Amino acid sequence: MNVIPAASYSRYSTNMQDQSSIDNQQRKSDERAVSESARINKHYSDAAISGSILPAFRPGCSEMLKDALDGKFKMLFIESLDRLSRDPMHLEQLIRVLEFNEIIIIGVSDGYDSRLKTCKITRGIRGLINQVYIDDVREKTTRTMEGIALLGASAGGRTYGYTSVSSNDGKRKYKVIDPEKATIVVRIFERYAGGSTPFQIADELNAEGIPSPRGGTWARSAIYGDKRAGVGILNNPLYIGEEIWNRSTWKKDPESGKRRRFENPREEWIIHNKPELRIINEDLWNRVQERLNHCSERGQPISKALQARNSKGGRKARHLLSGIMKCGDCGGNLVIVDRYRYGCSTHKERGPHVCPNAIKVPKQQAEATLLEGVKSALLDDKKLLDEFIKEVKKQAKAAARAGAGSAETAKDALSRLEKKLSNFWDAMGEFGSSETLKKKIATAEAEKSRLEDQLALSDPADTTDLTIPSPEELRSHYRRLIDDLEGTLGRSSTQARELLKQIFKEVTVLPDASGKHLEAQCQITLVAGAGFEPTTFGL
16 A cells, blocks of 8 residues: 655644644644555644744745645645634635645644545635634734723833833733833933934943843834834833823735734824823923924934835835845845945944944945846856746747637637627617617627737737747847846846845955955855855955
């Protein structure tokens, strides 16, 4: 008897559970595998990860899917469908991918079996139940938190400068001032009111080794924050004794799986005035707010254009190498620091005491130098040219087949339309003319004319005797594309940046031995598993 190579996937959602949950799921899968004449060669799992998270963002699930596509197993055991995902759309997509690759899916506890004709109905119902469950949990959690907030207790969330204490019965927690951290809060407000920038303040705190709210180093964003959202040290109204709950809602983007923050209407806010939580006096708060209203993070007046841009939530990175080059000192991303140069984001946001690398890489020169390396690699590797020619032929043949199919479809549609027109004319002859019948005939005649034009323009010879450019013509076109690589990539900077991230295994920028010139060290990888030797060149 042939033994079916199999795998299992297990998951539990919260820190309230432990490894035993995974162990129990795997044990049940092993037991079921015996009755299916299967052997589980690998157990995949994700611990303390919600089923609403995209499968691609769960390490165990992502690895399982990759191995499934590589044909490493033919049967997958799960406790139930909600282990794969609690989102009906994500669940359906994941199962379709697995079943397309001929993976049999067995739900040990819920009875799901992808071999059954009723499997689609089963997973549709299960997916709906899972979604209702998530919505119900979310609603109950929000209702509980709202009740706690209305009582004036802490409904979650930490604010720098405060700690929490339990009520006498231990059922609720209340915020209280942390004297040591409150001193830092006052210092930040006074320094900003006195003319210092958030960058200078962050650098001072980092130089003294004072931990940030999250325990690491300070960034200017933690100090400046966002006035609209009421976050950041300088914009948080809790420091004047005004506690606000339900100011915003977090929603998951269905495409990326990432959570995004949305502001709630002011009438939905729950506001408590708590003078016992005041850290900043009224005069200091007002001086800081006045400066925030008129100055940017660097202490300079904000232009109307910049205010408008910030009000829309900023804009995505547009520069070709943003996030691709790395700082040789701290490993942080190099990002645009002014109109013409890249610089270390860590140095820019957290100051020289966190990263001393103040290098500035000329934007135009860096892009030209790196792309020149890609051009050389693309032109020197004959296998890549062969792949290009092969892909062009493949696409041309696919287009021809699509054109042939389109012509056949048009012929069928025209035949049906002619029959319909014949019926219309017969009806007119038998029952007489009417406005409705005239309109239907006119519409049908117009569609017939369009289909006839479409067929007249299509050349059957193009689909049966496909003409593909000669290899020499394709080589010439390939070289033109590479020579104008900047223009080719410039058509979509977002796609180009993602492509370059795959090509450049690593681009590290650091001063050379003399300290006067910049060097970039990188390794170019054009296809998976193959690459070029690490290269060092000047910038």
